[in-house]
Amino acid sequence: MILGLETSCDETAAAVVTADGSTLASIISSQAELHARFGGVVPELASRRHLELVVPVVQEALREAGSALDGVERIAVTRGPGLIGALLVGLSAAKGLAWARGIPLAPVDHLHGHVASLYLGDDPLEPPFTCLLASGGHTLLLDVRERGGFVVLGSTLDDAAGEAFDKGARLLGLGYPGGKAIDDLARDGDPDAFSFPVARVAGLDFSFSGLKTALLYAVRGLAEGELERRRADLAASYQRALVAALVRQLQAAREVAGHGAVAVVGGVAANSELRAALPDACFAPLDLCTDNAAMIASAGRYVEALEAPDYFELDAYASAS
Ligand code: KG4
Ligand code: ZN
Secondary structure (H helix, E strand, O other), X not given: OEEEEEOOOOXXXXXXXXXXXXXXXXXXXXXXXXXXXXXXXXXXXHHHHHHHXXXXXXXHHHHHHOOXXXXXXXXXXXEEOXXXXXXXXXXXXXXXHHHHHOOOEXXXXXXXXXXXXXXXXXXXXXXXXXXXXXXXXXXXXEEEEEOOEEEEEEEEOOOOHHHHXXXXXXXXXXXXXXXXXXXXXXXXXXXXXXXXXXXXXXXXXEOOHHHHHHHHHHHHOOOOOOHHHHHHHHHHHHHHHHHHHHHHHHHXXXXXXXXXXXXXXXXXXXXXXXXXXXXXXXXXXXXXXXXXXXXXXXXXXXXXXXXXXXHHHOOOOXXXX
């Protein structure tokens, strides 16, 4: 059994996963409400909340798995990228647990974790495949040839796709996080009502900042009081443009990588229009799209675990290397 810990942003999460990829428990305590009134995650608040929650969340995961800490053979923990203070809470907790039990510690890259969400359950995806990783912090195209890692084919030059959803939602006066809110509202809107262009970037990269600006101008161009009436149309048109860019670049990456199979992971993989636009793609299950610890435990199966005292020196990292 592997105990996974995830504290890179605003979810405090712990999970118990078996070596063959069954999830025995997955507990996620979201801080979204805590940060909502600030319109985004406040790093210092996140660290403090992780500190309060990390032990109870681990206890709850063990209880749900019907296990004591004695049954755990390895700890897997997110080392980065993410908020440094938030990461340090999880990493320190993991070191303490591993040291107390004399078991090894596997440091996991959060992005590898998102990809490893595809390796859980009864019907796991087998590499090779081309993968779109779209979350609040990252938008990457990956060539995945083995479960232990990936090669980056392209990434965003400015905002991440989830960030573009969140910023768009803010312009439309929807809450944070905004991806789900836009997704829900777009169902009642006309995606052709507004024409939002997405920058065509050479190669396999993305750019979403121009789209966000286009939405800003569209909102500003509305007559007084008209936003309320056009909000769903704006959401639908904005989402249409975002999804089109993601699909276009994923198809291009698929041709470059030369794999038949494609997959989509990360928070934005929960988007209903994206899922509908790629009927052949393998999507992470909905509960594994946004941040969770089961995906971290899953990735922890494929990275080298460290023994004490080697893991004492492990440090967190804020950005992807
Ligand atoms: O993977 P994740 O939980 O956190 C990061 O690692 O960043 O992704 C969170 C992002 C947020 O930007 C959120 O707005 C977006 O995923 N998201 C969605 C949907 N659900 C979550 N975006 C579009 N449609 C959704 N249904
Ligand atoms: Zn994430």
